[in-house]
Amino acid sequence: MNNSFEHPKPSLTVDCVIFGLDESNELRVLLIQRAYEPFAGSWALPGGFVKIDEDLESAARRELEEETAVKDIYIEQLYTFGNFDRDPRGRVVSVAYYALINLKNHPVKASTDAKNAAWFKFDEIPELAFDHKEILVKAIDRIRAKVLYKPIGFELLPEKFTLSDLQKLYESILGQQLNRRNFRSKMLKLDLLEEAERQTKVSHRPAQLYKFNKRKYEELSRKDGKFIFEIRFQQRDSKGEEDEID
Amino acid sequence: MNNSFEHPKPSLTVDCVIFGLDESNELRVLLIQRAYEPFAGSWALPGGFVKIDEDLESAARRELEEETAVKDIYIEQLYTFGNFDRDPRGRVVSVAYYALINLKNHPVKASTDAKNAAWFKFDEIPELAFDHKEILVKAIDRIRAKVLYKPIGFELLPEKFTLSDLQKLYESILGQQLNRRNFRSKMLKLDLLEEAERQTKVSHRPAQLYKFNKRKYEELSRKDGKFIFEIRFQQRDSKGEEDEID
DNA sequence: TCAAAAGTGTTTAGTTTACACCCATGC
DNA sequence: GCATGGGTGTAAACTAAACACTTTTGA
Structure with a gap:
């Protein structure tokens, strides 16, 4: 395969939004602390550059493992973020992936490229590098919608x-x-x-x-054409809250 | 912005899956006939390379207008296709977009880069260039799912x-x-x-x-938290078909 | 007067919601 | 024996599905 197109190209990265449940069944997200510029020291989604001979999903898995030691998980493509000013280094397009993992089977440790890796509760998410906050929000929206009709x-x-x-x-x-x-x-x-x-x-x-x-x-x-997985509750004209008090 | 990363980069393209209804309210998809190699003469989705200073969505719109004269429409990102062997020219990652348009407001004509542009019924889709068949199938799946809960x-x-x-x-x-x-x-x-x-x-x-x-x-x-747009029919244990015969 | 599509209402079955009390265990 | 979370059933409201005939128009 030749790869000699003339024009200047955007760089291509992948980012991973990994969700897990903590001991008290609260949802958390896996972040790394960047070791290098730009945004050195900031928290960010695990991710990095796609190699020239690597499938997108493989790149996402590789970067995730390199930075957090999480591996062998099922990931799914979320969305591609490509605003031309999203990265101070130049034109970088990022394909985002997300996954839901069982926290106990996948111990986390920071490795290459990352100073640190940790699980954050949604209400304790710090400022994130690049447009990673936007990516995270999109991922949350996605799983909120998806959990209603897929198990x-x-x-x-x-x-x-x-x-x-x-x-x-x-x-x-x-x-x-x-x-x-x-x-x-x-x-x-x-x-x-x-x-x-x-x-x-x-x-x-x-x-x-x-x-x-x-x-x-x-x-x-x-x-079964009729089978529909659906977990959705509507709450009739919500006057009283919660479960009844016994 | 500097854009001087060292490593070799994939090329980045956009492709558009445009749906429209014909006179008899049947769904059709807009294809172009390629003017140049590779796949010269083959039918394909309209699309092309992303410029270095161009947002992804703008690129999709530009290519669509260049090749088919369709413009000013609402498009949405579908998925990013990045298998490393999907393009014989080398490593090319493509961000696919889709849109539903009103066929009468958007007359189609082939222009730059395309020999021809035409609307195809689903059961008359020819062999397509690259992995465009796969992209098209994903787009159909997407609108089939989406039409049930979005207008x-x-x-x-x-x-x-x-x-x-x-x-x-x-x-x-x-x-x-x-x-x-x-x-x-x-x-x-x-x-x-x-x-x-x-x-x-x-x-x-x-x-x-x-x-x-x-x-x-x-x-x-x-x-209204309770409001749900939903058009979905289930057919009870389908014995008889169709509407009744009067 | 015919053809072609528009329009309409009701019964039945199934699903969803709301709601309160007893149960089993470890400490 | 008490604190903690587990477990259960039903009536009422609502929603979805099935189904046949009459109406209006142009040709």
């Missing part, structure tokens, strides 16, 4: 989880309290959760653990 | 249209027959259509013409 939330949880874990996850992504009984019945009616064992060693009634049956979900999506 | 269909219609026009549009995008009475009542219940005059000079009962009230849609989307 992406399960990517964030360990293999076995309780319905309360799942509900807190939805509440955290949607930024909205959900009614417990309705959440449970809607989720169970989808018939995509398999019972595992019960919890042990909790100082309250032990909860049922479930596993998400991904295979079944995929079969239904393929075969 | 994008109206972009395809003239200002005033009948409910039958609108229904045919939905049927054409979704590839599915819809029940006329249910379609009408669902659409009217949204309360986003304004009555205009009636049809004249048709050799059957003249239909009511409507205009889409975009302002009202936007207000409701902003203010």
